[in-house]
Amino acid sequence: MHYLMKLFFSLSLFFVGINGAVGSNQPSQANKNPKLFVFGNSYADTGNMKPTALSWKLPYGITFPGKPSGRYSDGLTATDFLAKQLGAKLPYLWRTHGKKKVKLNRGMNFAFGGSEVFDSPVDRSPNISTQVGFLVNLALARRVYTIDGDLASSYALLSYSGTDYYGFIDQNPNMAAYPAFVEFIVEDIQYSLGIMNG
Numbered sequence: 001m002h003y004l005m006k007l008f009f010s011l012s013l014f015f016v017g018i019n020g021a022v023g024s025n026q027p028s029q030a031n032k033n034p035k036l037f038v039f040g041n042s043y044a045d046t047g048n049m050k051p052t053a054l055s056w057k058l059p060y061g062i063t064f065p066g067k068p069s070g071r072y073s074d075g076l077t078a079t080d081f082l083a084k085q086l087g088a089k090l091p092y093l094w095r096t097h098g099k100k101k102v103k104l105n106r107g108m109n110f111a112f113g114g115s116e117v118f119d120s121p122v123d124r125s126p127n128i129s130t131q132v133g134f135l136v137n138l139a140l141a142r143r144v145y146t147i148d149g150d151l152a153s154s155y156a157l158l159s160y161s162g163t164d165y166y167g168f169i170d171q172n173p174n175m176a177a178y179p180a181f182v183e184f185i186v187e188d189i190q191y192s193l194g195i196m197n198g
Contacts, residue, residue: 032087033088033089033105034086034087034088034107034153034154034155035088035091035105035106035107035145035150035151035153035154035155036079036082036083036086036088036090036091036106036107036109036154036155036156036157037091037107037108037109037110037135037151037154037155037156037157037196038079038091038107038108038109038110038111038156038157038159039110039111039128039131039132039135039156039157039158039159039192039196040111040115040128040131040157040158040159040160041111041112041113041114041115041116041125041159041160041161041163042055042071042072042073042077042111042112042113042114042115042161043077043078043111043159043161044077044078044079044109044111044157044159045070045071045072045077045079045109045111045112045113045115046069046070046071046077046079046080046090046093046109046111047069047070047071047093047095047109048070048093048094048095048109048110048111048112048113049070049095049112049113049125050095051070053070053113054072055068055070055071055072055113056068056069056070059074060072060073060074061073061074062074063075064076064080070093072113078157078159079091079109079111079157079159082155082157086155088106088107088155089106090106090109091106091107091108091109092104092106092107092108092109093108093109094108094109094110094112094131094134097138104138104144104145107154107155108134108135108138110126110131110132110134110135111131111159112125112126112131113125114163115127115128115131115163116128116163116164116167117129117160117164117185117188117189118164118184118185118188120163120167128158128160128188128189128192129188129191129192132192132195132196135196136195139151156196158189158192158193158196160189164181164185165181165182165185168181
């Protein structure tokens with residue numbers, strides 16, 4: 001039963017992230033242009049996959065924005081909803097950050113469709129801890145963002161839908177190791193959240 005509670009916790013992180021960040025319909029006076037940093041999978045990806053990915057093909061994007069835009073959705077993603085609720089502009093996409101000089105004052109979306117907590121032998125999307133590492137590199141090594149200024153006054157969204165669990169169950173018909181696997185997932189997510197929190 002304990003591992004089921006942890007499973008529920010890890011699957012609920014997405015909702016906690018949104019509920020914790022949207023206590024008000026208006027951004028606070030001190031943060032009129034909030035930065036949004038997004039990590040996770042297809043529920044939050046707004047176009048980080050390569051243009052050859054399915055997310056750039058029909059039927060995705062018919063309802064919003066009217067054509068495929070790299071979202072694994074026919075409409076808005078969690079990132080779109082949260083940015084709207086915060087009164088923020090969509091964060092820049094990680095895949096485009098080095099291609100042209102852009103002001104990174106909106107934050108950054110590191111989420112990739114298919115991302116998992118652990119590396120997948122099938123999917124090449126960067127896992128969640130690698131995505132968090134991208135932000136650490138931008139803040140510490142490249143000094144694009146300041147920890148006390150930019151990151152302390154920004155919002156973060158971590159979207160996780162449990163893709164690792166599907167892979168584990170598919171590869172391990174004997175569920176005896178499942179509780180320990182759930183603990184590994186939760187610990188890794190907690191570690192990534194700890195890094196994001198400074």
